[in-house]
Amino acid sequence: xxxxxxxxxxxxxxxxxxxxxxxxxxxxxxxxxxxxxxxxxxxxxxxxxxxxxxxxxxxxxxxxxxxxxxxxxxxxxxxxxxxxxxxxxxxxxxxxxxxxxxxxxxxxxxxxxxxxxxxxxxxxxxxxxxxxxxxxxxxxxxxxxxxxxxxxxxxxxxxxxxxxxxxxxxxxxxxxxxxxxxxxxxxxxxxxxxxxxxxxxxxxxxxxxxxxxxxxxxxxxxxxxxxxxxxxxxxxxxxxxxxxxxxxxxxxxxxxxxxxxxxxxxxxxxxxxxxxxxxxxxxxxxxxxxxxxxxxxxxxxxxxxxxxxxxxxxxxxxxxxxxxxxxxxxxxxxxxxxxxxxxxxxxxxxxxxxxxxxxxxxxxxxxxxxxxxxxxxxxxxxxxxxxxxxxxxxxxxxxxxxxxxxxxxxxxxxxxxxxxxxxxxxxxxxxxxxxxxxxxxxxxxxxxxxxxxxx
Ligand SMILES: C[S@@+](CC[C@H](N)C(=O)[O-])C[C@H]1O[C@@H](n2cnc3c(N)ncnc32)[C@H](O)[C@@H]1O
Numbered sequence: 001x002x003x004x005x006x007x008x009x010x011x012x013x014x015x016x017x018x019x020x021x022x023x024x025x026x027x028x029x030x031x032x033x034x035x036x037x038x039x040x041x042x043x044x045x046x047x048x049x050x051x052x053x054x055x056x057x058x059x060x061x062x063x064x065x066x067x068x069x070x071x072x073x074x075x076x077x078x079x080x081x082x083x084x085x086x087x088x089x090x091x092x093x094x095x096x097x098x099x100x101x102x103x104x105x106x107x108x109x110x111x112x113x114x115x116x117x118x119x120x121x122x123x124x125x126x127x128x129x130x131x132x133x134x135x136x137x138x139x140x141x142x143x144x145x146x147x148x149x150x151x152x153x154x155x156x157x158x159x160x161x162x163x164x165x166x167x168x169x170x171x172x173x174x175x176x177x178x179x180x181x182x183x184x185x186x187x188x189x190x191x192x193x194x195x196x197x198x199x200x201x202x203x204x205x206x207x208x209x210x211x212x213x214x215x216x217x218x219x220x221x222x223x224x225x226x227x228x229x230x231x232x233x234x235x236x237x238x239x240x241x242x243x244x245x246x247x248x249x250x251x252x253x254x255x256x257x258x259x260x261x262x263x264x265x266x267x268x269x270x271x272x273x274x275x276x277x278x279x280x281x282x283x284x285x286x287x288x289x290x291x292x293x294x295x296x297x298x299x300x301x302x303x304x305x306x307x308x309x310x311x312x313x314x315x316x317x318x319x320x321x322x323x324x325x326x327x328x329x330x331x332x333x334x335x336x337x338x339x340x341x342x343x344x345x346x347x348x349x350x351x352x353x354x355x356x357x358x359x360x361x362x363x364x365x366x367x368x369x370x371x372x373x374x375x376x377x378x379x380x381x382x383x384x385x386x387x388x389x390x391x392x393x394x395x396x397x398x399x400x401x402x403x404x405x406x407x408x409x410x411x412x413x414x415x416x417x418x419x420x421x422x423x424x425x426x427x428x429x430x431x432x433x434x435x436x437x438x439x440x441x442x443x444x445x446x447x448x449x450x451x452x453x454x455x
Contacts, residue, residue: 010040026055061092094123114145169335172388177409183446185392189231198387247316278321375402
C-alpha cells in the first residue's frame with residue numbers, strides 16, 4: 001500500500017470508522033517511515049478504545065529514533081488511563097535504545113503500575129553495563145510487587161549466582177554524602193533508599209535522663225528505638241555493621257522516701273535488635289577513668305552497710321551487630337578493589353581486647369558527646385575507605401568528623417536546632433582533606449531533604 005493510501009485509510013478511521021475496521025487497518029500498516037503518517041496516528045491516540053490506542057502506540061514505535069517521538073510516548077505514559085497502552089509507550093521508548101532516555105526510564109521505576117515498572121526494567125537492562133543503571137535496578141530488590149522482585153533477582157545475578165553487586169556494595173548515593181539533616185531521625189530515614197549505608201554508629205538519647213529528649217514512658221522510648229533501628233536495618237548494606245553505644249540510666253528519686261530507678265537500656269534493647277535481624281557480634285566495654293564519673297558510693301563509704309553498695313559506673317556498652325546474612329565477612333571485603341582494602345588496613349598498634357579505656361570528652365554546647373578516640377576506633381575497625389557512615393543521633397557531629405578524618409563520607413541527622421548549629425560551627429572550623437573528605441558539607445532542613453530532588 002502506498003503512503004498516501006495509508007494516510008487516506010487512517011483519515012477514514014478518524015472520521016468515524018468502526019472499531020473493527022480501525023483495528024484491522026492499524027494491524028496491517030506494516031513498516032513505517034513516512035512522516036506523513038505520524039500526524040493521523042497521533043490523533044488516534046485520543047480514541048476512546050484502549051486496543052486502538054495500544055495498536056497506535058505500537059505503530060508509532062515502529063518509526064526509527066530519528067523521528068524523535070519521545071514526547072508523544074511520554075504524554076501517553078503521563079495521561080493515558082490504560083495500563084496496556086502505557087506499557088506499550090514505555091516499550092517504544094525502550095526499543096529506541098537511546099542513552100538519553102535512561103533518566104526517564106529510571107523515573108518510571110517508581111510508577112505505581114508494576115506493568116510499567118517491568119517494561120522500564122526491560123528498557124534499562126540494555127544499559128546493564130552502566131553503574132547508575134545497575135544501582136537503580138538493584139534498588140528494586142525489595143519492591144512491593146513480587147513480580148518485580150522476581151525479575152530483578154533473576155536479571156541481576158551473574159553466572160555464579162552471586163549478585164552482580166560488585167562495585168555496587170561499595171558505592172553509595174552522592175547526594176547523601178557529607179550531609180547533615182536538621183530533623184527527626186525517623187522521618188529522615190523514611191526518605192532514604194534501601195542499603196545506602198555501610199556503617200551506623202550511634203548513641204541514642206538516654207531515655208529521659210537528659211533534657212534533650214522526653215518520652216511519655218520507657219515503653220514509648222524503647223518503641224521509638226525499635227522503629228529507628230528497623231529503619232537502620234533497611235538502609236544498611238548486606239552484612240554490614242550497626243554499633244550502639246548505650247548504658248543503663250538512672251532516674252532521680254521522687255523524694256527522699258523514694259528510691260531511684262535504674263533503666264537497663266542495653267539489655268532491653270538487645271533482644272529488640274536481634275529479633276529484627278541484627279546478628280549480635282560483640283560487646284565492647286568503654287571504660288572511663290573513675291575520677292571522670294559521678295561518685296555514687298558516698299553513702300556506702302561512710303557506713304559500709306551491705307545492700308547499700310552502689311559502684312561508680314565507669315563503663316558504657318558499645319554493642320556490635322551485623323545485618324544478618326548467609327555471606328561471610330570475606331564476601332563483604334571482596335566487594336572492594338584491592339587498592340581500597342590496602343588503603344583501609346588498620347595501621348599500628350590496636351586494642352586487642354573488648355575493654356576500650358578511653359577518657360570522656362566534653363563540648364561547650366552539647367552535654368554528651370562521643371570522645372574522638374571512640375569514633376576513630378569504630379571507623380577504622382568497621383568501615384572501608386570511601387564508605388558512607390551514619391549517625392541518626394548526630395549531636396555535635398563527632399562521628400561525622402571522625403569519618404571525614406579517615407576518608408569516609410558521613411550522613412547525620414539531629415533534631416535539636418542548637419546542636420545542628422553547633423555542627424555548622426565544628427565542621428566549618430575543621431578543614432580536613434583527602435578523597436571524599438574534601439566534599440562540601442551540606443546542611444539541610446528535613447523539608448528540603450528530598451532524595452528525588454537531590455538525585
Ligand atoms: C547522646 S546524644 C548524641 C551525641 C553525639 N554522639 C555526639 O558525639 O555529639 C543524642 C542526640 O540525639 C538527638 N535526638 C534526640 N531525638 C532525636 C530524633 N528523634 N531525631 C534526631 N536526633 C534526635 C539529641 O538532640 C542528641 O543530640
